[in-house]
Amino acid sequence: MKAGLRAVLPVLALLAACSPERKGDDLVFVSDEEANVVHVIDGASGAKEGDLVTGARPRGLALSPDGRTLYVAASNANRIEAWDVAGRHRLHVYDSGSDPERFAVSPDGHTLYIANEDHSAVSFLDLASGRITREVKVGPEPEGMGVSPDGRLVIATSEAASTAHFIDAATGRLIDSIIVGSRPRDALFVGGKLWVSSEQRGTISIIDPVSRRIASVIDLVAAFPDLDSAQAVELKATRDGKRAFVAMGRGNQVAEIDPASFRIVRSFPTGTRNWGIALSPDDGRLYAASGLSGDVTIIDLKANRVLRRVTFKGRPWGVVAARR
Amino acid sequence: MKRPALACLLLLAACSGQRTLTVCADPNNLPFSNRAGQGFENRIAQLIADSLGAKLDYVWWAQRRGYVRNTLGEKKCDLWPGVASGVEMVATTRPYYRSSYMFVTRADKPLAGLTLDDARLKTLKLGVQLIGDDAMNTPPSHALARRGLTTNVTGYMLYGDYSRPNPPAAIVEAVEKGDVDVGLVWGPLAGYFAKTSPVPLRLERVTPWLDDAQWPMVYEVSMGVRKDDPALLRRIEAALAQNRARIRATLGDYGVPLID
Numbered sequence: 001m002k003a004g005l006r007a008v009l010p011v012l013a014l015l016a017a018c019s020p021e022r023k024g025d026d027l028v029f030v031s032d033e034e035a036n037v038v039h040v041i042d043g044a045s046g047a048k049e050g051d052l053v054t055g056a057r058p059r060g061l062a063l064s065p066d067g068r069t070l071y072v073a074a075s076n077a078n079r080i081e082a083w084d085v086a087g088r089h090r091l092h093v094y095d096s097g098s099d100p101e102r103f104a105v106s107p108d109g110h111t112l113y114i115a116n117e118d119h120s121a122v123s124f125l126d127l128a129s130g131r132i133t134r135e136v137k138v139g140p141e142p143e144g145m146g147v148s149p150d151g152r153l154v155i156a157t158s159e160a161a162s163t164a165h166f167i168d169a170a171t172g173r174l175i176d177s178i179i180v181g182s183r184p185r186d187a188l189f190v191g192g193k194l195w196v197s198s199e200q201r202g203t204i205s206i207i208d209p210v211s212r213r214i215a216s217v218i219d220l221v222a223a224f225p226d227l228d229s230a231q232a233v234e235l236k237a238t239r240d241g242k243r244a245f246v247a248m249g250r251g252n253q254v255a256e257i258d259p260a261s262f263r264i265v266r267s268f269p270t271g272t273r274n275w276g277i278a279l280s281p282d283d284g285r286l287y288a289a290s291g292l293s294g295d296v297t298i299i300d301l302k303a304n305r306v307l308r309r310v311t312f313k314g315r316p317w318g319v320v321a322a323r324r
Numbered sequence: 325m326k327r328p329a330l331a332c333l334l335l336l337a338a339c340s341g342q343r344t345l346t347v348c349a350d351p352n353n354l355p356f357s358n359r360a361g362q363g364f365e366n367r368i369a370q371l372i373a374d375s376l377g378a379k380l381d382y383v384w385w386a387q388r389r390g391y392v393r394n395t396l397g398e399k400k401c402d403l404w405p406g407v408a409s410g411v412e413m414v415a416t417t418r419p420y421y422r423s424s425y426m427f428v429t430r431a432d433k434p435l436a437g438l439t440l441d442d443a444r445l446k447t448l449k450l451g452v453q454l455i456g457d458d459a460m461n462t463p464p465s466h467a468l469a470r471r472g473l474t475t476n477v478t479g480y481m482l483y484g485d486y487s488r489p490n491p492p493a494a495i496v497e498a499v500e501k502g503d504v505d506v507g508l509v510w511g512p513l514a515g516y517f518a519k520t521s522p523v524p525l526r527l528e529r530v531t532p533w534l535d536d537a538q539w540p541m542v543y544e545v546s547m548g549v550r551k552d553d554p555a556l557l558r559r560i561e562a563a564l565a566q567n568r569a570r571i572r573a574t575l576g577d578y579g580v581p582l583i584d
Contacts (some may be wrong), residue, residue: 003462096529120537120538134510136537137537138537138538138540139534139537139538139540140538161409161410161538161540162409162410162544163540165537173535175536177534179422179540179542179544182410182544183410183418200409200410200416201418221561225558228554228555229554248501272576
């Protein structure tokens with residue numbers, strides 16, 4: 001057997017060498033809420049590199065600030081799992097409180113702020129002790145989670161109450177709540193402003209985090225008049241803050257927005273119901289996970305074109321990319 | 325032979341101009357709507373129909389459980405003129421107004437400046453709107469219940485006694501007559517019935533507007549269409565935007581408290 005394998009291996013290696021796509025320097029992790037795994041693919045080629053078997057219904061994903069640890073919210077298992085990116089093995093399982101959906105990592109990497117969807121609460125998970133140190137009541141069906149770059153302000157959006165909640169990270173106190181567009185899905189700080197997406201309205205509210213007032217609204221419905229359903233779901237921005245992207249849900253596209261002018265710059269076609277998006281560590285590629293067509297679209301952000309689509313059997317939900 | 329005939333028919337239909345916008349509305353629910361067309365939803369629906377160049381028609385249906393299933397769902401009508409913006413059973417337009425639950429008191433009583441946490445609420449007679457006998461209740465009723473305020477609270481069914489005109493008016497009349505000292509009433513009802521009250525009434529927003537981080541006292545209101553009709557949704561949204569100033573003036577005429 002060993003001899004047989006040896007004979008085959010060089011052939012495989014040759015085949016790999018002949019394939020036109022070389023391995024990229026990043027790994028893409030795709031949560032699949034139906035298959036109960038996190039798929040792993042190569043960022044450049046889209047080549048499948050196996051699955052991480054997680055607790056039931058994995059949805060929210062995030063990386064530790066050093067990019068070495070992947071956190072996965074296994075919603076129906078009521079837990080957050082920590083996985084080693086390099087070794088692809090599970091490091092730890094944390095009790096997350098009920099039904100974790102999205103979550104945000106504090107800039108110092110010590111705390112996860114978790115939306116407990118069926119429990120109208122945000123849980124603060126202290127990673128060192130593995131304990132939930134605070135539970136903050138928020139509106140029903142919390143989903144979008146954000147944290148300010150200085151780590152002081154935690155944002156949660158309530159899908160059912162159409163609110164954005166401002167929480168003091170140090171004390172867990174609910175500072176304020178405001179009404180945003182219906183079915184808010186994500187919250188992200190971009191260039192000193194808070195962006196909150198509204199799935200149902202197809203808008204992004206740009207909020208001044210100090211006055212907590214909506215300063216502008218980016219309107220995807222007006223920008224895409226030919227779409228039956230222009231929605232706004234997950235938000236991402238490049239590290240230099242110069243390019244922002246929004247998953248358009250059943251609009252089946254990702255739109256790029258100029259954060260300086262709030263204008264829509266371009267859009268990229270994705271699979272059906274694009275929910276999660278992620279940038280490669282060098283911001284050179286965008287990955288878009290689509291649940292209904294079961295795929296991830298890989299987009300080249302230098303040439304601004306779709307490179308390829310990788311299809312799975314289940315329902316991709318979230319996506320993140322880590323350096324190998 | 326058949327095909328050319330069909331094409332002609334289609335052309336005729338397209339060219340005959342006047343299409344009909346069929347609105348589902350409650351025949352007995354002022355200030356929103358009534359069969360005589362006196363509600364603000366009647367007026368706003370007319371503005372929308374005019375903008376669409378359509379003839380306005382109504383399917384009358386009391387807004388009770390099964391309302392959507394029995395009206396929009398069965399394609400009896402195209403438009404539901406007033407729905408909470410976040411509802412999922414229909415596709416909602418962008419909100420065309422935002423209002424709040426109000427504390428309604430008699431102006432001749434020293435009851436200004438109430439909040440849900442005001443100690444005076446413990447000893448006053450309170451009136452609150454109730455939706456039904458199931459667990460779904462109005463945010464003010466939850467807010468009072470969680471403060472232990474139950475024995476001094478009278479419930480007024482939102483759907484009320486349908487044999488009398490505009491059944492939801494009962495809670496405002498109870499304040500007028502002194503049956504209760506404070507009514508916690510959804511803004512459009514509070515504003516409209518306060519305007520015609522024989523005694524001056526005081527209206528103040530119920531605060532905190534988001535109670536216990538869970539229960540908003542402020543809601544946005546949209547129009548609703550069937551989910552399978554996104555084209556109509558966009559046309560209605562465009563018509564709402566086009567008539568924005570007129571709609572706000574109409575709401576003002578009816579005393580609807582508007583929250584910016």
